[in-house]
Amino acid sequence: MKMQIGAFLARRLAESGVRHIFGVPGDFNLPLLEQIEAHPLLEFTGNCNELNAAYAADGYARTAGISALVTTYGVGDLSAINGIAGAYAENVPVVHITGAPPLHAMNSRALLHHTLADGAYGNVNRCMAEFTVAQARITPANALFEIDRVLNECWLERRPVHLQIPSDVTHLLIDTPKKALVLSEFCSDPEQLEYARKKIVDLLRSATSTTLLIDAEVGRFGVADLVFRLAEKWGIPYAVLGPAKAILPETSSLFSGIYVGAASSPGTRALVEEADCLVGIGLRFTDTSSGLFSQHIDIERLIHLRRHDLDIGREPVPGVALREILRGILDAFTPGGQRQSHANASGVVPVDNHPDATDEHLTQTALWARVQCFLKPGDIVIGEAGTSHSGLSEIRFPSGADYIAQPIWGSIGYSLPALLGSMLAAPSRRHVLFIGDGSFQLTAQELSTILRCDLRPIIFLINNDGYTIERLILGKNSRYNDVNAWRYSELPYVLDQYNRSISHVVSTCLELEDVLQHLSCIDKLLFIEVRLARMDAPEALKSFSANFAEFDYGRRGPRDE
């Protein structure tokens, strides 16, 4: 079947499950945008800038499974690259497509705009290659196999890929197969799988205490349900690393809290560190997720499952797919198998009734307690780096609520465009964003696109007058941690001419309560500016900050008085 190359790419994206494509137009990508708009299943959503487009694509992929964005060569790619790197760090499958200069110009090393005007066309690609798992410059000769290869890699590793499509080849015809692209999962070597399954099941059966410890890979590789069923069937309590927040139900009696090394609650810590057998999934002990590398994990007692391989103690077993080994263990359960009892060790105090609202000034403590009651099953909650992520990490989520944050890469400003992306992926689910004023300023204009798409999230703008998370580490009163004071609550009105928002400013518990009581009658985007004291922060963040200054700056480095 003869198809235009760009139309074929659009078709492959649609077959992969993409419905919304993000990006910014530029002369080199306009032909491809025409082909995207012509595809019946695809919709192009223009962003205010390319970094925001990358963040939006990241958010979309977290909720929909995979995503794509289109930028223009050089200026667009390099504006987006920080968002692409974030998707790499956080294991999010994003297809980054750039409308590149015409092939004839690249081949003749012409001096074009959007380049260094030195005839070089490899520099941008080399940058993108640092943060993507596959790359290709599409030509009429390679389009057929390169597009499929790159999309397959994206899905296999759940990580970004980069496709360059020169502006003069999009409309050329190539032979394409009728068969739809099916993004497939890796299949285990059967003998390795059986070897690992038997060995792990034996270990589980003989262990006197077992604990599951999961990281974000469980969510990204779509095995959360499987892991939960496994935990329930075998009666294994589970703890999570910070980046896996809310991937498994936090309402289950098996939920045993967030493990943060020495900073964990004593019960969580004991369950993880003293388990006779610890089953870890996709663990990455980073500075923030390990309480600055204070984890104590006995490798000899660890079974570590990863996307495509695993370790049993010190023995590596390659060629085993995460999903298959989990299913193998699940199916191996027999009523005679181990089913341990355990105490709830989550360290998270469930709050069933929210505190009485008063006219006292809101505090971080009061806010997050109230938020815990406010969240509903099925919500998608998005937490920006800083006090928002920290506060949300400390409360327990209702069942079926998902959490989106960027705990590894930690690029401030990520969450607002990510909200746009996730909401386009699941418009019927309630979305609630918590973002601080400092972070908000980085990407604030994307509020415009959220309004333009007539999406209706609830946005809590935590206004604490600057970069509180930095002030806690260093420069409590330093000017560099200040930001200009905006009239935040009026911004949604200014960024859209169609009055698709309602804003409130709250400073006290009563004012917050008043807004939250009247949510149901609002059919617009709701923007709530919450004014909090400058140095108020969740307790965990306060203690963590001093340790960070020690780790980052050493004994000779500066400290606040």
Next chain:
Amino acid sequence: MKMQIGAFLARRLAESGVRHIFGVPGDFNLPLLEQIEAHPLLEFTGNCNELNAAYAADGYARTAGISALVTTYGVGDLSAINGIAGAYAENVPVVHITGAPPLHAMNSRALLHHTLADGAYGNVNRCMAEFTVAQARITPANALFEIDRVLNECWLERRPVHLQIPSDVTHLLIDTPKKALVLSEFCSDPEQLEYARKKIVDLLRSATSTTLLIDAEVGRFGVADLVFRLAEKWGIPYAVLGPAKAILPETSSLFSGIYVGAASSPGTRALVEEADCLVGIGLRFTDTSSGLFSQHIDIERLIHLRRHDLDIGREPVPGVALREILRGILDAFTPGGQRQSHANASGVVPVDNHPDATDEHLTQTALWARVQCFLKPGDIVIGEAGTSHSGLSEIRFPSGADYIAQPIWGSIGYSLPALLGSMLAAPSRRHVLFIGDGSFQLTAQELSTILRCDLRPIIFLINNDGYTIERLILGKNSRYNDVNAWRYSELPYVLDQYNRSISHVVSTCLELEDVLQHLSCIDKLLFIEVRLARMDAPEALKSFSANFAEFDYGRRGPRDE
């Protein structure tokens, strides 16, 4: 003299002429920011995000000579990289400093936030190296010589450099010299210089007609005065390539217009292409500056001077500094030397009286005619890519007015943060920005920093309802070229709580006139939203667009009906 490494870096920046440092705080750079704030000559200006910081640094360097910005590792660097690449393409000396993770963590390949959590610490550096002329990771052992080396390279090439300063070494002491850093220019090989000077002077003396053709390098390497004096003394008419707009006086009778290959005015074209001897300086014939490579330059008759070498016809002469050869030629003039007469061939029609204002809707033609009368000697005019840059290119600037644009790299959104930078470099000069609505949305929040610094530019927001420059190329009515309609004129009020701005919306010539007549009584930032028709554009842009579609998309590519 023992000094802390970060304090030494701050001192070297101050000695280089830097006074304002841009950037965004992050945990890894806070110690350095403390040292910057402690330096009596340096002021840190926090930006809303890192790309804006890079653009601001670019604008600052264009007006002040050199600039610096500080970001945080990974997230900050990669957010800024597009602005750094632009500075490379456009020959702007920007020192990009990143607060990196502590050296101990990089050495031990620790899994930190702001990294891919894989222990790799080379990926960001490799990206930065693609778009900078020197790079270093500062350690206590190399700080003394690496800081000076990198700053010298920045100045020598007038291009960005990258310094990584780990967060745990900033406050360690090293021995430093008392002597201030002097950023020096390259000095010629004397014999080569004399050889070239004699040969060029002979050619100039024997030529029956000579024309000067300059590019942006004349401005960036600070030889504009020298070139102008040379042109005046020898009586040589000068034409400029687009990126050199306003570098030489446009009011002189020697000014012969902008050369754009076949798209030049006939007079300009003849002067350049038919000169017996053409002296070019730093010429880069890019797609946009050459009318899609339609220049006709006879290499045999070209003397091509560049920053550090030159060609006489086909003979390369390395080791000759631009400033020295210019001075040599200037000094060689004798009254008996050639002094040619010539007609004004600029093709730009000087308008001395502005057209009578009417209540008709404003057009691009009327707007730019009016702007030409509005500009004053000494203004710094900033033109965003699109109709603004195109319109400004077609009018003649008053003497001493400077022009800032990004014609090679062409990253939309550049001009607003660049305005911030340039204005901090020269706060007493009137700054006038022209920016379209589409571009404005990319970096709009930086208006906040301009207001926070209490700067008072005049900003013309050209609202033509989306990406007009793209619509002219492809997708006239396509949705991807739309942007959301903001209440632009209300944005300055919302992004600052101290009422440091005044806004107007104008749609007719009369309304514009009314605003411009009352400028003198305004001591605030003035924001003028100018409403123009969607498909209205300067004539040059219209004709150029069709040619671009041809070049970019080829014969099989799409075209609008």
